[in-house]
Each structure stands twice: as C-alpha cells, then as structure tokens.
Amino acid sequence: MNRVPAEGLVLVPGGSLITATPEEGRALALMIARHTVHNIQPDLDVLKGGRPNYATTPESIIAAAHVVAIEFATIAAANGYWRTGA
Amino acid sequence: MNRVPAEGLVLVPGGSLITATPEEGRALALMIARHTVHNIQPDLDVLKGGRPNYATTPESIIAAAHVVAIEFATIAAANGYWRTGA
C-alpha cells in the first residue's frame, strides 16, 4: 500500500479555521475536503486509480465542488465572513 | 495541457465576499463555483471535453445550480442579505 503521508491525514491542516483572507479560507476548505478523502481512503494508489475517471466526469467534479462549498460555509462563518470594520 | 489561465484559478475572485448588490453577490457565487471546478480540473481541454455532455443533461445542470445555491447562501449571509436600513 502506498499510504498518504502523515501530513495528508491531518484533518484540519494548521489546526484552526481562522484565516487572514477569504482566499486562504477557500484554500483551507479545499484542503480539509481533500484530507477527509485521504482519511476515508488512505491508499494513494487506489485514490489515483480512481482519479482519471473522477476528474474527467463533470458530475463528479460538481459533487466535489459541492463538498468544498459546505466546508467553506463553515470556515466563512468562523471568520465572521472576513468583513472589515463590521 | 491547455491550462486554465491564472485568473481562473483564484479561489475567491476579488478577494472578498462583500458585494454591493444581490446581483453581484450571485455573480460571485457562480464565479467561485466555477473557479473551484477549475482548481479541481485545471485542464480546459478535459473540462470542455466533458461540457457538451454536462450542459445538456438536466440532472447535471441542477447539480451545478445546487452548488451555486450553497455558495450564494454564504455570500448572502456575509452581506447581511443586503437588507437596507435593517
């Protein structure tokens, strides 16, 4: 088994939901979603074996984007939506 | 590989969730969803190869509209729902 390296299994990379900017918050959303996938299937060969199929299927990309949207909603709320002066 | 141009990979275009109007907020929701797709699959040829199929399948369009709805919920909350005088 070609195991995902330990840092890919950290569930909340950086250990916090607070980020300086929306851009960083969105990157964190993507990362959290990806690390969850790694925790469910930690064998990179299996994951990569499925990837060509997944990343060329619009329905699957949309499903992945859906998960990112939900993670981002949580992170955005955590950061008070990065409102300035609010 | 026909890579999505750099500006298409910015996760939160404009760097803020705050917009002047609901219309702009909704446009941002669409853009954020699209850029997430670009980040998951940055090869435009692959993306466009899947598109004819995707954009003519009602189920896929609904799935995409679903993601936009969730992104918009976050953006709308960030903007206090653009209530005036509230």
Next chain:
Amino acid sequence: MNRVPAEGLVLVPGGSLITATPEEGRALALMIARHTVHNIQPDLDVLKGGRPNYATTPESIIAAAHVVAIEFATIAAANGYWRTGA
C-alpha cells in the same frame, strides 16, 4: 441558438432578497433557481430538449425541489422569516 431573453438571465430578479410575504419569497426562490439554470445553459432549445425527460423523472424533480429549498432558506433568513411582531 435560441437564446434565453435577457430578463431570464438576471440572476436575482427584482434585485433584492426582501419580499412582502413567504409566498413571494418562495416564488423568488423558484425564479432564482430557474435563472441560474438559464445562465448555465442559455440555449432554450437545448434546455427544452432535455425538459420532457427531466420533468417526468421523479428523481430530477426532487433534485430541482432540493435546490429551491436551499434558495428559500437564504431568502427566508433574509426576511427574518416574515415573523410578525417578533
């Protein structure tokens, strides 16, 4: 191409999430969902080509109703749920 007319491409018809009643709020949710679909696929012939199939498939109708439910959640929150005297 038989393009959706311009008013069908407005993302937030009326330019506001605030409505007088829940009924109007729900109608807005349906409209916003529909206009998002129009923006993703602005060719009416393609849209209508897929419709007979979509609107007779329970799973697709449920998926569409799901999107409306999410849009409505946002609109309802924007309107303070139309509580009276609250």
Next chain:
Amino acid sequence: MNRVPAEGLVLVPGGSLITATPEEGRALALMIARHTVHNIQPDLDVLKGGRPNYATTPESIIAAAHVVAIEFATIAAANGYWRTGA
C-alpha cells in the same frame, strides 16, 4: 392534462412559516416540498405515472426525505425551534 388543483400550487400553504407545534411545522415542510413538486410538474397524470416507481425506490424516498429535512430546518428556525420559555 390533469392539472393539479389551484390549492396544490400555493407555494407556502397558509401563507406563513409560523406554526404552533413542531408537528405542524413538519407537516408544513412536507406540504411545501410537495407543492414545489406540483409547481415544477403540474400535470398529475405525469406525476402519478412516475410515482409507483419513485415511492418504491429507497434512494428516491431518501432524496425526498432530504428535501423535507431542509424545508424543516428553515421552518424550525422561523419558529425559534418552538423552545418554551426561551
């Protein structure tokens, strides 16, 4: 066409999200979801034509229950979750 009667097309039956009890709130969630379906497909013959298939397929029932869950979340929030003395 065997059209859904007018009262089945009212989007928010009763015109309010406020109910006396959680039970009534849940019934409203079911009704709102059903009326949305009626608005998307107002031909009862078409709807009923799809129903035997839909209501015997666990996946479709779960999808319908999912929509009800989201409608209920909105209604429950509108009612302050029917907390007593809160």
Next chain:
Amino acid sequence: MNRVPAEGLVLVPGGSLITATPEEGRALALMIARHTVHNIQPDLDVLKGGRPNYATTPESIIAAAHVVAIEFATIAAANGYWRTGA
C-alpha cells in the same frame, strides 16, 4: 397493505426538538428521518421489499446518513448544542 402503525407516522415523535443530551438528540434525528420515510411510503411491505437492497448498498446508507446529519443540525441548534454553562 401492511400499514405502518400510527405511532410510526407521527412526524416529530415526542412533539419537541428539545432533548436532554446530544445522544437523545441524535436518536430523535434518526427517528424523524425514519418517520418521514414512513409518511412518504406508509406500506411496510413495500418499504421492507426495498430494504435488503438499500441497506446493503453503501451509497444508499450514505444518503440516509446525510439526511440524519441535516435533521441533527436542526435539533442541535434547537438545543443550543447542549453547551453546559454557555
């Protein structure tokens, strides 16, 4: 028809979203989801006819768990997340 008994058709068993503990709140989420299914398809024979297939298909179990997650989100909010001393 082998009808679900009357108590299986109560939409919010116990008539309240308030529970003493998260464990009870989660059990209520499961029950509410199940009773919604019963209301959509009140014929136990039909339901059980679909069950072997459903409960052995990972995708369907995940879809059911998804609905429970949403019901629980509502119940958890109703209970102030069972925070002590908050």
Next chain:
Amino acid sequence: MNRVPAEGLVLVPGGSLITATPEEGRALALMIARHTVHNIQPDLDVLKGGRPNYATTPESIIAAAHVVAIEFATIAAANGYWRTGA
C-alpha cells in the same frame, strides 16, 4: 450476524459536541458519521462486503466526505468555531 460492537452504536461518542480543538471536532464528525452508518446497518459483514466497492469509487468517497462536512458544520458551530479571544 457479525454485529458492530456496542461502542460502535453510540450515536454521539463521548456524549458531547464540545471538543478542545478543530482537529478533535473533525475526528468527532467522522466518528458520528460512521456510527450513524453502523446504526443503519449493524451487520459488519454486510458493511465490509460493500466496502471494497465503496472506498474505491470516487463518487462514494465524495458522498461520504459530504456527510462529514455537514456533521462538522454542526460541531464547529457548537464550539463557537474554536475562535480564541473572539
């Protein structure tokens, strides 16, 4: 039947949504999702029989990650998003 052990059927392991860190909150989200699956299908042989198929199918992994995202949203809200000094 090879039944899931009793501790795998506890719906909210630890009996609380409050955790010290986001990492622990995320681990709890994964656990709650898994225990819900166990409650729906408590026969480990059936669950494991479906697993090879599930955990190698990108769509199913994404669907599972979706559920975890929703559980985490609830847990994060319960914990005030682990904001420090906010």
